[in-house]
Amino acid sequence: MGPEPWSIYAGVNPNNVDRAIDLILAEVRRFRTEPVSDQELADAKAYLTGSLPLQLETNEGVANTLLQIHIYQLGDEFIARYPALINAITPAEIQAVAHKYLSDDIYALSIAGPMTES
Numbered sequence: 001m002g003p004e005p006w007s008i009y010a011g012v013n014p015n016n017v018d019r020a021i022d023l024i025l026a027e028v029r030r031f032r033t034e035p036v037s038d039q040e041l042a043d044a045k046a047y048l049t050g051s052l053p054l055q056l057e058t059n060e061g062v063a064n065t066l067l068q069i070h071i072y073q074l075g076d077e078f079i080a081r082y083p084a085l086i087n088a089i090t091p092a093e094i095q096a097v098a099h100k101y102l103s104d105d106i107y108a109l110s111i112a113g114p115m116t117e118s
Contacts, residue, residue, distance in 0.1 A: 008024055010024065014113060014114045017111060021109070025104040025107075026104075028098075028102050028103070028104045029104045031094070031095070031098035031102055032095070032098045032099045032102055032104075033095075033099075034095070035091035035092060035094070035095050036091050036094050036095070037091075038091075041089070041091055041094070045086050045087055045089070048086050049082070049083045049086050049087070052065075052079070052082055052083075056079075065079070
């Protein structure tokens with residue numbers, strides 16, 4: 001609903017932590033350098049448009065959604081416009097935004113659980 005910090009979570013065997021980090025950073029690089037596939041985009045659009053009604057099933061979900069709409073000044077009609085906004089997104093737009101905002105060089109990393117120095 002607007003610019004904000006984002007995060008990636010992964011449940012990983014402690015023996016595979018380094019490999020998981022490398023794969024995650026490779027995926028960030030891929031978003032910056034390659035357009036998403038038509039199938040990836042279709043799946044993401046279906047998820048985002050399909051999950052909005054689920055978010056609005058609880059009072060907490062409604063309140064959180066309305067708060068985000070207010071904070072980011074998205075307008076009273078945002079919920080009605082949301083599916084059209086999502087469905088209008090193109091692979092080129094995703095790549096441009098990823099190139100501008102994502103970095104595989106600048107990030108904070110936090111690991112919970114056993115970790116050995118490698």
